[in-house]
Amino acid sequence: MTRHPKLSLFVSALALTLAAPAVAQDTAPPAATTEPSAPTTTDPATPASPAETSPPASSESSVPDASSAGDSAASETPTAPETATPADAAATDTAETPTTPADTPEADATAEDATPSAETAEEAPADTATETAPPSAGQTTVAPEGEAMPTAETAPTGTGDSAAAETPQSMARNAAPQPEVGTDWPFYGGDAHALRYSPLDQITRDNVGQLERAFVYRTGDMPSEAAAGKYAPETTPLKVGDALLMCSAMNILISIDAATGEENWRYDPQVSDDAIPYSASCRGVSIYTDPDAAADAPCATRVIEATLDARLVAVDTATGEVCADFGENGEVDLWDGIGERVPGWYAVTAPPAIVRGIVVTGAQVKDGQAEDAPSGVVRGYDAVTGELAWAWDLGAPEANKDGPPEGETYTRGTPNMWTAATGDEELGYVYLPMGNSSVDYYGSNRSEQENEYSTSLVAIDVTTGDPVWTFQTVHRDVWDYDLGSQVSLIDFPADDGPVPAIVLPSKQGDIYILNRETGESLFPVGSIEAPTVGSVEPDYLSGEQPVSEYHTLRKADLTERDMWGFTPIDQMVCRILFKQANYAGFFTPPSTDRPWIQFPGYNGGSDWGSVAIDPERGVIIANYNNIPNHNRLLTREQADERGLRPINEQSPGESGGSNAEGAGDPQAGSPYAIDVNAGWRAPGTGVPCTRPPYGGIRAIDLKTGETLWDTPLGTARRNGPFGIPSYLPFKIGTPNNGGSVVTAGGLVFIAAATDNLFRAIDIETGETVWEDLLPAGGQANPMAYEVDGRQYILIAPGGHHFMETPIGDYVIAYALPQN
């Protein structure tokens, strides 16, 4: 793993010298030689390389772990010449770093890496600057440039040029400095790294008690009769300049004044009710500033959203006017290449990621309908023109890269990405938390590619559209354990210095820390033997499954004594059900002879609310669910008896809404349909069959993965048997949906639970220090921003049909009283 220091120095020097001519003159080559600190690297990055998910990665062969190597390494090599300034190539050659062709792409990856770090170093506070600077992990070829560049001080111009040479045919642009979180909240996840952290500290545990509503805005987007029982807006606005930018449940784009809540403009893309897949949700929007446009040109900065009816829409942030240069009159049709338009089958609910000028989006393919379902293809579009840059169709990566041939579609039924991806402007990667194949609970007829990529985090190089590495959290997923959380990018505080890393939470509750460049886990990945009891396809199942040895939010397997109820009788009924079901612990496979218990259920662990990370304190805040599902595969005959039909055989808008996801999904084309009792409620009373807490929130030491505190999230006030609110003010820990924001003031703000309370928690102790009763369910991620020196905390309580909280159209900002 260690690199020879002298050699490394030599290589970096050589690289720089060679690079110099190709680069602007002011790139002082001497700087490189003054770069004594560089060759320190002992590559801490992959100290403990995961047992099975990745091969015992010798640092030399760095890049993609074996699982993805074949295809990505091969496909990437061609990019090298593009990117490579001659220097790069030379460096790689001379670099002794022998090994595989995989090196080449790696080399250019870090050349890119260097770019932003140098740039951000200029203007960005330590936080970001340090991120890329340190010599990173397991890199061989990489390190020389990686180290050399930052020391070269002058890099910005230099790298700018070299990067420009980078991609003659790629639509991707140069790495650009990213807007910062603080006064603004420019990304769905706060900053570009999706930390859900605000450096604002005006509101503290000492004064939070005085917090009051600064304004309440209502979007006016409430369900029509047809959409009743299908709303779950889940919206988090952006704050840019003086305005908050958001989308409503049905994708109406809205700008309001961030201090007063007065509406600036709105643009309604006219999404029809029948486009609602499972829920009408729009978690957020993204912005992009065209580096080539004059600041006052129309759409110089644009809001881009992806809609339920699968369009990308771009409007001017200042005026709400459609960006005529984007796609066709401001729109790109994502149905293109997907196949027959069945409203609600293919919908986008997450904000797109924008990396190096490429808008990356997947889509929610409504679960459980049919084998022959819309593709899970993930596509990149030019953020200015809306032109397709690439398509990553995991079933036909090369053939469909520029879209499928006329009359054909992207590979049908493949795993999709419905949640928010995270862009890595420095590396030019986008990290895709992939879901499972369209038929979640049966796998025997999946393709090898589906098996390879489902429920994995996949890094795609946006300059090429090719996968770089993949990290799978469930092998052969037959549990709907989609990766639902947006990953966060951090500098992991390793013993030998910070390592650019990714925090990846999963629905099983495992939290992984991965090297950003290689996808290797920084901590050991354990392996557990998976049960096969009752399985309808034991030969398909994976005999072992990965678990994180860094941290897991998952509680111990259920036992009979975990059964609950309000009286001994419903408790006894649940015990009987428990004993009757197939259950052999975590990863008990689907069965049809009798029901099986899935714990944790598909709501997590961690779902789309993701985790928040305080980089200063080094603390991860994770809220989680702790609820099982009680499921059963239905034979085709049983499914027919129940009249289960896929969405394309129903009338528009017929499906979706009140039912739990999977409560009777046909899985047409597979031998079995699926019936899910989400949250496993007792028949009759509706009381959960397992004991509380059903959800909690936890603080985790980022460096060690140790729990700092852990407490149930949510009171019992709105829960009770037969759906009757108990008004009990006791903490019980309810199911929750939505995440938190952490502020430098030492507070965690979160609603998420089903008690409709918005609360501030002391990050040091886990104690709730303030709360406010919301007019609707708080199933949305809150955010923080500042206007004229006043800090605001904002949440958009919109409720959630499945969480059974009141639906609303509110946007509520809180602040301390003025004077």
Added chain:
Amino acid sequence: MSNIRVAQRSHGVGHWAVMLLALVIGALGVVLIGGGVWLITLEGSWYYAIAGAGLLITAILLARRQMAALYVYLLVWIGTLGWAYWEVGFDWWAQVPRVVAPTVLLIFVLLATPALGNRYRATVHEVPA
């Protein structure tokens, strides 16, 4: 005549309340025995069948208005507390289904005690008559 008076007294509100309580407790007992035996056949907990039997005995004794109903029920209740602690310790939410309903029943049984033993006395009176 005295025995008639006793009979009248015993068919007042108190009598019907105790009978209703006996009926409720008896019904719960039967359900718990049924489910509890089923659970035992599934290799589950024996508590429910045993507690159900205790409730059924309590119900019969209540119907016969014997003070022993209270003692049997106290035994069930104390046994329940011990079992509940053994299963889940001081996890208060987990205690809810185990302890709340049995304790509510205990309150009703205690309320019924003034009406218990009447029949016994009535019998005593009857003998000399």
